[in-house]
Amino acid sequence: MQFRRNILFAATALCALASQPAMAEEGMWTFDGFPAERVRDQYGWAPDQAWLDAVRNSAVRLTGGCSASFVSSDGLILTNHHCIASCLFDNSTDARDYLADGFTAKEREEELTCPGQQAEVVTSISDVTGDVMGAIGELSGAALTKARDAKIAELESAGCPDTETTRCQVVTLFGGGQYKLYTYRKYSDVRLAWAPEDRAATFGGDPDNFNFPRYSLDASFLRAYENGQPVATPDHLKWNPRAPQEGEITFVVGNPGSTSRLWTDSQLAFEREVRLPVTVATLSELRGRLISAMDESDEKTREGRDMLGGVENSLKVYIGRTAALNDPAFTGKLVEAQSDLRAKSAGNAEIGDPWSTVDEAINSYRTLYYPLRFTQPSGDLYGYAQTLVFAAQERSKPNSERLPGYTDSALPLTEKRLLDERPIYSWLDTLTMEWSLSKAREYLGVDDPDSQLLLGKESPEQLAERLVNGTRLADPAVRQALWDGGLEAVETSDDPMIQYALKLAKRQRELKALSDAQYSGPLAVAGIRLADARFAAYGDSVYPDATFTLRISYGRVKGWTERGNEVPILTTLGGTFERATGNAPFDVASAFAANEANIDKTKTYDFVTTNDIIGGNSGSPVIDRAGTVIGAAFDGNIHSLGGNYGYDGTRNRTVAVSTHAIQEALETIYPAPSLVAELAGQ
């Protein structure tokens, strides 16, 4: 269950630098850098350009942080249940719990709007490295980031004059070695057609998350709309409800969110010594606060479920990464790869010593990190206020001078996320804000000026309660009026959350400027040199670190050896009944129990492949040699958690739910005859 909406955006703040020479089935390849020869060498066959084009045109990015694919000509989209759990949650009330019960639209008119969700399909990729490098020139520090960001804003605006149906994004690859302009066809009206019960998708809950054998129906169907009608999608993957075969080649096409595969020593040290410890400790406390608070009533149990799921998922990721970086055998390989690159680069004057530049940047970041992290309180309502404040301030500047999230090309999605209607539970916002403010005081120290800016004389508990109870931002109309009113409306607002966000914004900008000058700027310079070093050492056998842009990974259906035991390639639907204990989270979903006699228990449920994926790939189609979809990737095994830093082909596995099982669910468990027909192309 990877890359759900993550409350810890700060967790992805360290940008990835670059990648190392790919081994075996390692690699999250761009479509313009697909290693066809290598695949042919390994498999005796490789996809041709037509195959790649067809697949690329069917691949969907979901702005909620997931991947997906079109699977019918009427805009039907296959993705994971956990990618749309927030949509079910946002459409639920105490009387109507879609998340618990699942949802099947009897007809298209019933399909549920998903707040904040947008579907995007890549339509072109062009190289703009020369333009961006030209703007950067010999600049450094904050001047560099400013010039770079201005050029990017300009390229994005010029590339997509129509912001209603297109979106342009300049993507930084190889930590600054390449810049590419991605153009997307976007669909900002996304609706939910089908989802199973939460328990069917999350059978085994947190204990089974990132584990295999697994029994999870982590699948759902969305549909893209435009002008109130389903969009026509002649480019889509053919639905193929069959069992996977051991050893067959598989492709996973989606948007891995972020990797850090060739960080330098000092970046890895910072991760291990600073970022992971504070992240695990604070998120663990939030988890505990949520568990007890949800225990108070059935309403709170329902209302907190989506957030708790996200927190537990993130926590498992960070605990897994901690374990990976505390495993000398694993980190030994990372150190070795880096030594190899340094050795191959030795004496190359054009490359110089970017490693020292990174070391210095990381040293500065050690001082900036806590202030940067903790001057951003958590909570949806504070998030709205912060967006309103920054958007009002940035929109009053020329496009080229704005912060990245507020350029003309970025604003439409920012606006949609801000204004889409969704429920806010004030106890949950209070809890989250209290927690983040108390952790800020703990890590910054009581007497730190940033602590005092955050709290004044109030306690975290008092302040959170005053702001959450006093704000009117839960009402979308209030947010709309402040958005429309712009800077004057925001600055004169007496809403306490807006006032608070205004107060913090000044300091947040100061810290961003310091970080640009001392951290991001130097890293950008080093990134160019490190990318040069890699290209010189390894040619085109390298792939860029993940950037939540479209990639393709190849691999095969294959188990692995766990403590001497062979893990099988798949589970069957029948296995879920054997694993069930009757007690949450090992209780079978009620529709499974009710239909047990009719379910074909021999059908494949979930399966594993050697594809190299990471959070953000959730919902990616698993595609066979024929280009048909045979599954939806939804997870990695426990060994995949170190995959952020390096791929271990002997153990790192993708976990997917098979089309075999989804078809059985559509026919027998959560019947949707119209979808069955649509998927069959009827």
Added chain:
Amino acid sequence: MQFRRNILFAATALCALASQPAMAEEGMWTFDGFPAERVRDQYGWAPDQAWLDAVRNSAVRLTGGCSASFVSSDGLILTNHHCIASCLFDNSTDARDYLADGFTAKEREEELTCPGQQAEVVTSISDVTGDVMGAIGELSGAALTKARDAKIAELESAGCPDTETTRCQVVTLFGGGQYKLYTYRKYSDVRLAWAPEDRAATFGGDPDNFNFPRYSLDASFLRAYENGQPVATPDHLKWNPRAPQEGEITFVVGNPGSTSRLWTDSQLAFEREVRLPVTVATLSELRGRLISAMDESDEKTREGRDMLGGVENSLKVYIGRTAALNDPAFTGKLVEAQSDLRAKSAGNAEIGDPWSTVDEAINSYRTLYYPLRFTQPSGDLYGYAQTLVFAAQERSKPNSERLPGYTDSALPLTEKRLLDERPIYSWLDTLTMEWSLSKAREYLGVDDPDSQLLLGKESPEQLAERLVNGTRLADPAVRQALWDGGLEAVETSDDPMIQYALKLAKRQRELKALSDAQYSGPLAVAGIRLADARFAAYGDSVYPDATFTLRISYGRVKGWTERGNEVPILTTLGGTFERATGNAPFDVASAFAANEANIDKTKTYDFVTTNDIIGGNSGSPVIDRAGTVIGAAFDGNIHSLGGNYGYDGTRNRTVAVSTHAIQEALETIYPAPSLVAELAGQ
């Protein structure tokens, strides 16, 4: 606020190996190894034997995990408030909150009995190294630990035939290099005479804990009783209610709990890579669970306070230790000290290579650690059941074959802790047990046999609720009956908690046997060699790692430099009003507020010294050159948290509450005229 009752006993499971040559004011010295010459060199004066004897005879160990001292001839004991918070808590009800309100006995008859508490004074120390080494001979693994423990049990029994008033303990020093028999006069009836409001002791709460400047009245008075009468204590420290002077020499006499000052590389790696990460993550979650659960009602706020305080204190310790071990400058010194010892030992055939023995033991422990840790569920009721089961099983064996906690010399305190009446809050026990069982499943894995042993088909939530609701062990009479009934009563009991503890005991014994064979046994052998290496390299300039036995540390009243700023040596009572925000935990205690006009605000409140102490030293008297008491140590500063691994004299400080402030409190804030007179020797 160090070494409160710690729910994580597993945290001290790794036994310390030995110590390194002491630098400057470093050192927790045994009374028979006091470095008088070194002190004379530094201060131009050192205490003589009469001074040392007088101090030793006044020093008190509290079995709750703290230190203290006699300060009158009528058994009056000075210690910290946080050392007796559990006593206040156990004597409280919803109608009468002694922990919040504080307590002053108007007359001795009103003094409150403290459940589980015992006061102990060392009466003799004798060297039994030869006896124990003779028993160990050439044995190894589990045979070694068995022979060693049998000899220790025999020595303790022979040393203290009267277990009513004496207690014998063989203490392992230098990780096995020395064994000493400590004989104690014990007082098992300890009562509370005076304690301020909780807020006076914990002003600044968790945020200010382990920090300085500090404004905490972390002091209280107990009294030792025997046969219903206060005991006569002609040996006691003279009370000296004065301000400390910058630079003056100070001695802290108490019982540091445990240090790990010269662990080998592999022990430190295990700590950093395994034990600290799992401890911080799981305790953080418990903290969160407690915070939200306590928020539900005023009763729960009161009932959970003592445990939350303990959890937050432990967590701050472990987070501080994590930071220390993630600080390359700090760990560099540890590595250097170890390299020096190895270099000095090179070629010494009698020492050989104990480092490799430790490496192998730690490798085995990496496999055993999670099972050992997680097959011990948390919760007071489970703790009672486990004690009853083990005591019944062990008491049916000869003394020399029993587990260490159940020998004739250890049983009286075990029995007292089990049978003393104290309140049990079932929601708190359920919460704790649920948490520990769910963490066991998380870390061991759902399919692990130990997980399945712990849970069967039940969920952690169901099992905890069933056991806590079903057991009758909250009733001391039920515990007494099972204790008296012995093995047959325990084995035939239908109490579900007893049944559960019986089931787990078998596996716990198996794991202990594995640990003895693969970990404790080899470490004991290596410990002897490492101690030999240290004695050979550094002579008597080394002190043993802390073992919760009596030590003396010397130092001086001195501030330090924090990020370029000089931290003053002391705070004044007036400072607390300046720091107050009116909001918890920065709200002044109500008696402070009510008496503000009468309080002498210029009097010294808390102060810092360079004494080298650690958790367990809480409550230790701070003694001046004249042998009079001028404070009670209650904490270290934030830099003291790395003190578990090494002492940094430039920054590591002891924090004490002054007798100056305590006297003012006794006169003006929480008036206790009879104690004022008693302390004055009137």
